Amino acid sequence: MSASTVILVLAPAELTRAFRARGLKVTPQRQLLFSLLHCNETHPTAEALFAVASKLMPGISLRTVYQTLNDLAAMGELQVVQSAGGSTRFDPNVADHHHAQCDRCGELHDVYVDDLDRLEVSNLAGFRTDRARIVFGGLCAACQSPKPTKKTTKQRS
Amino acid sequence: MSASTVILVLAPAELTRAFRARGLKVTPQRQLLFSLLHCNETHPTAEALFAVASKLMPGISLRTVYQTLNDLAAMGELQVVQSAGGSTRFDPNVADHHHAQCDRCGELHDVYVDDLDRLEVSNLAGFRTDRARIVFGGLCAACQSPKPTKKTTKQRS
DNA sequence: TGGCTAATCTGCAACCGCTGCAGATTAGGA
DNA sequence: TCCTAATCTGCAGCGGTTGCAGATTAGCCA
Ligand SMILES: [Mn+2]
Ligand SMILES: [Mn+2]
Ligand SMILES: [Zn+2]
Ligand SMILES: [Zn+2]
Numbered sequence: 001m002s003a004s005t006v007i008l009v010l011a012p013a014e015l016t017r018a019f020r021a022r023g024l025k026v027t028p029q030r031q032l033l034f035s036l037l038h039c040n041e042t043h044p045t046a047e048a049l050f051a052v053a054s055k056l057m058p059g060i061s062l063r064t065v066y067q068t069l070n071d072l073a074a075m076g077e078l079q080v081v082q083s084a085g086g087s088t089r090f091d092p093n094v095a096d097h098h099h100a101q102c103d104r105c106g107e108l109h110d111v112y113v114d115d116l117d118r119l120e121v122s123n124l125a126g127f128r129t130d131r132a133r134i135v136f137g138g139l140c141a142a143c144q145s146p147k148p149t150k151k152t153t154k155q156r157s
Numbered sequence: 158m159s160a161s162t163v164i165l166v167l168a169p170a171e172l173t174r175a176f177r178a179r180g181l182k183v184t185p186q187r188q189l190l191f192s193l194l195h196c197n198e199t200h201p202t203a204e205a206l207f208a209v210a211s212k213l214m215p216g217i218s219l220r221t222v223y224q225t226l227n228d229l230a231a232m233g234e235l236q237v238v239q240s241a242g243g244s245t246r247f248d249p250n251v252a253d254h255h256h257a258q259c260d261r262c263g264e265l266h267d268v269y270v271d272d273l274d275r276l277e278v279s280n281l282a283g284f285r286t287d288r289a290r291i292v293f294g295g296l297c298a299a300c301q302s303p304k305p306t307k308k309t310t311k312q313r314s
Numbered sequence: 315t316g317g318c319t320a321a322t323c324t325g326c327a328a329c330c331g332c333t334g335c336a337g338a339t340t341a342g343g344a
Numbered sequence: 345t346c347c348t349a350a351t352c353t354g355c356a357g358c359g360g361t362t363g364c365a366g367a368t369t370a371g372c373c374a
Contacts (some may be wrong), residue, residue, distance in 0.1 A: 025341050025350055028204075046332085061353045066332065082239055087331055089282030100284045112279045119276070119291075122269045127257045127296030134291050182321055182370050203361085218324045223361065244360055 012038045019136055029053075029060050031066045043081060043089040043099075043108040078119060083108060084135075102140035111136060169195045175232055186210075186217050190225045198245040198254075200238060200265040240265060255290060259297035268293060 011031035019026050034055055042048070050065045069090050079091040083101060093110060100109045111112035116132055167210035176183050189210055199205070207222045216253060226247050229235035235246040255268045273289055292314060 023350085027341070027351065027353075041283060059353085063333085063354075064352060067351085070333095082241060084239060098278075100281060100286055102284070109282075109284055110280055113286075114277050114279070116276075119273070120254075120271050121293075122271070123265075123267055124257060124293075126301070127266055127268075127293070128301060129293040129295035131294045132249055132291055133294070135290055136278075136281075136284070136286040137288045137290070138284060138286035144283070144285060148210070177371095180321085184322065184370070204359095216324085220325075220362085221323060224322085227362095275320075 011035060015072065015077055019071075022075065024071065028069050029057065029064050032057050032060070033065065037072075037078070037090070037092040040092055041110065043083075043091050045089055047087065052154070071126045084136065098135065098137040100138065100140075102141040102143050103137055104139060107140055109140065113145055168192055172229065176228075179232065181228065186214065186221050189214050189217070189221045190222065194229075194247070194249040196300055197249055199285065200240075200248050202246055204244065206247070210298070236260050240267065251294055253288075255292070257295065257297075259292040260294055260301050261296060261300040264297055268299065 010033045011026065015034040015037075016026050016031070017029065033049065036049055036052055037112055042090075046062065046065050049069070050062045052061070053060050053065060053146065069078060073080050073090070077092075079094055081089045081091050081099065083089050083106070089108060098111045098113055100111050101107070102109075109131070111134070115133060116134075119132075168183065168191045172191040173183050173188070173193075176187065177259060190206065192208055193201075193206055203219065203222050203226055207217070207219045207224070210217050210222060224237060230237050230247070234249075234251065238246045238247050238248050238253055238256065240263065243263070250267060255270055257266045257268050258264070259266075268291070271293075276289075278286075
């Protein structure tokens, strides 16, 4: 894969900067992944990103996708979300937010909760919490209609 | 393993009933697992249960442990909890509750939240939620002291 | 109280998501 | 342009979990 393969891709500046700041190199593979993650709200798995990346850059390795995702997560530029029963999902939205997962299609939607600290939590007995993650379950808008039109991800249960 | 191996074990009546009600058999292996799960608040993994079960009933198979746990989960007598980065954990507490996971020792603690429905959630746009699961992160009471005395489970990160 | 048979158990191989490794390649500073 | 540490790829390996098949058995029935 020559560099010319990806000259059309704009590597989001922030991730590029973050890598360079740590002495990490910015390769065409990484630039491609940066661009695929930019504004990506699908909470993709490594495999899903690999599938898209492979079309744009044939020969890119799944190993490299995992490597880059792990690097990004380690430097806090990516959130890691374990979805029930499936593989790890990656979330370029690093804002403090939560998720709603559809029981039928499995998709994750971003959800924002303001008053988390007002929750009345009991039985914490000495446990000191510094954060919380909520996953709501239910049906997404699309899957509430009797004939769902698309199943973009694996359904649960 | 003869039946006499486990005559000392009281199989919790409810699980026994649940199995029989569905035409499933109640074997010594299952009775042992029922008893190991009874009042068990450790959120054990299948391997952990297998380790204990093996001491009491040498020869019991890990496959059988998984089978029984999956059966119990399918009939709603067991909750399945994915803990970050590790193996699935099983929770005989089927009440509506949440968890706090220690960053250091990885232990899961039961937590109860009363006013979940008072949460102000935004961006749900058509998503119909019918439940929520919260995982709090932080340090358990034991791990807040400088020299933690025990590490019962794998620590995170 | 046997006998029957579907359900179960065990052991093993396979599978899945992910990571370690090593040799070939390359980004990026001098 | 050169050099070298960082990276990439391909593959083997690993931990957790499940599929499979032959041996075993719980529980129903005569
Ligand atoms: Mn998100
Ligand atoms: Mn619990
Ligand atoms: Zn849906
Ligand atoms: Zn702890």
